[in-house]
Amino acid sequence: MHIILAARSSRGQGYRALDRPLTVEGIPGDGGSNPPRATFFGKLLLAKPRNMGRMLEVQGLKVSTDGRLILRGVSAAFEDGKRYAIMGPNGSGKTTLAYSIMGHPDYKVVEGRILLDGEDITPLPPHERARRGIFLGFQTPVEIQGLPVMSMLKTAYSAVKGQSVTTYVFNKILRTKLDEIGFGQELLSRNVNEGLSGGERKKLEVIQMYVLEPKYVILDEIDSGLDVDSLEGVSRAVERYQRTHGATLIMITHYARILRYISPDYVLILSGGEIAASGGPELAERVDREGYGWLQNEGSKGGS
Template sequence: MTSVLEIKDLHVSVETEKGPKPILKGVNLTIRKGETHAIMGPNGSGKSTLAYAVAGHPRYEITSGQILLDGEDLTELGADERAQAGLFLAMQYPVEIPGVTNANFLRTAKTAIDGEAPAIRTWMGAVRDAMKNLRMDESFAARNVNEGFSGGEKKRNEILQLELLKPQFAVLDETDSGLDVDALKVVSEGVNRAKENTGLGVLLITHYTRILRYIKPDFVHVFVDGKIAEEGGPELAERLENEGYDRFLVEA
């Protein structure tokens, strides 16, 4: 049976100085394992809010609606519990964690998700192989998480986590931002490997079509004013590249 991630009539607010501000206004989306869904839209349309709400960021309050994974309601669960259930978030702006090495972070995360520590020899072999595939020097394992990393190195580090933690579904929040062509190819290859090896389902948030040349979407959703304004196949992304979002903003 294919695993399914369902987002049902999701409404989300963020606390501001003037009180709660509604951002998501009824999002419905179904993603099956092995599928890639691209979310595209203008700045401020709520794309990143969707990513953080699905991942369980405490700042984003789900006021109504549900997030279901294989029928299990994740809506009230914390971020750690959602990760254990099979969700992963690659952040647009990965944070630095001073004092925690990549090697310790990765093994601790794997242990927390699986409920038991991986065997050292097997695990270190898997880490080395994944780093080699992502063209990361082995010295990165001993460096503190993202500390002093370039933008491209931080994004590769996110995909390193993705490949090693093996989630069922990954939300990639503008993983292509700040990447040059070579880094974009390497990161995309990592996502495609994860899809091929585990049947990963992907929710890919992006402004541009360039990453979609390497990570082929099955479905494209246009996000405007906190909800999905139009849906289609890969051809919709090409239309957006040529026409932009003006017609959706006028309608909104």
């Protein structure tokens, strides 16, 4: 989700801020204990949950990038403390949704709104969204040469919390978080993602999440590029955070394997920039068995 990440300036001296955003999509809740039955294609009107407490919503979201319309009217409500999986084939709009929610400047909201706990955050820059509790974990975390992990974490912590802390105090906070996660301290002596393996980069994303304590966690294919052991370690750390902090978790993924460790309450499938299907965990199981080809067949039946 990186907020205040800094990168060495291409002109030589100093650092420049990297504000990176995200776009996400969710599944409608019916306010009850059971997820809605799968609905295929067409315009999807997502009912708002009866509990109108904390919530992240996208309403009629149309988003373009590089002059191309990617999202074509996505509406979804992500309830407080629930787990969502967003799936779909390549190019379906999953990452665009995540980046749009986070406020990435390369993704233009052409129409629609993004609401956080009832507040319209569509005009806000990424760092303001981060301060309000949104976190985006990247599929391919960028390498930032020369920036120590400890410095990045401390700066991000101070920015999000709105208060500066001494290095001594922050070190105590960080080590407490690492004990909670179950990760070692070896990454703390490195530069941000410099020379790190894919698994180590994803672990650093998880460490940032624990340090910043967001209310809404969006993870863009955090399972990509992980071997079996790394996937299990990262998944268990994410599941523990969501459960112990009561966070809303939105997982963007191609595959159901991470969902074996983190069972979602709802599954949302994107296709062509629209919500093609929504339902419970059984929807992810079907994708795992059959891929996404059945979406076209179901859509054709619905339109006949």
